[in-house]
């Protein structure tokens with residue numbers, strides 16, 4: 001069974017339940033194409049200390065670990081992290097997985113050279129944008145990079161990720177970061193051949209403050 005959210009939530013969903021009841025729209029066994037393109041093909045980011053927010057079952061964290069990134073990957077779903085540990089062990093990847101609420105985690109840890117999220121910002125902005133921007137500020141320092149993969153309007157496609165307009169991304173994340181690129185990409189999904197339209201947002205925290 002697939003899990004398709006009906007409408008945008010005003011509060012955080014029960015993430016662990018989404019993993020328990022079926023295959024969520026984001027759950028794939030391969031790393032995100034856009035991540036592989038940026039790291040493995042375009043080489044836009046060198047191995048560095050990396051925090052993945054909402055790592056899910058760890059496909060991207062394992063990929064980054066295998067590319068010699070020093071990855072800390074956080075998720076609040078015990079089931080997703082259980083799967084992530086198994087995935088990392090099978091792949092022989094070194095990843096530090098942390099079962100925690102990222103907002104709690106960010107009180108104690110950081111800064112990191114790279115923040116990565118696939119599908120975290122586009123979910124959390126609906127119910128906790130200000131808190132999320134505060135978190136991003138805490139876990140970065142001037143020069144840190146932030147790569148976010150974000151859902152975009154997908155025409156008549158049903159289900160899939162939340163859809164964010166390019167201008168909203170610029171308004172929200174542009175408060176903290178300069179954009180290196182904001183370009184279209186595909187977000188893979190078990191629900192739809194070819195995936196969904198997405199935005200690849202690569203940003204850098206500038207030297208000056210807010």
Ligand SMILES: C[S@@+](CC[C@H](N)C(=O)[O-])C[C@H]1O[C@@H](n2cnc3c(N)ncnc32)[C@H](O)[C@@H]1O
Pocket residue numbers: 012015016026027028053054055056057058074075076077080100101102103117118119120123
């Ligand atoms: C849309 S899923 C994306 C998962 C993963 N990045 C992927 O692409 O497969 C969002 C993830 O964020 C996690 N999450 C949501 N809120 C969280 C929070 N406050 N702290 C930690 N993890 C959270 C969920 O458990 C879920 O695994």
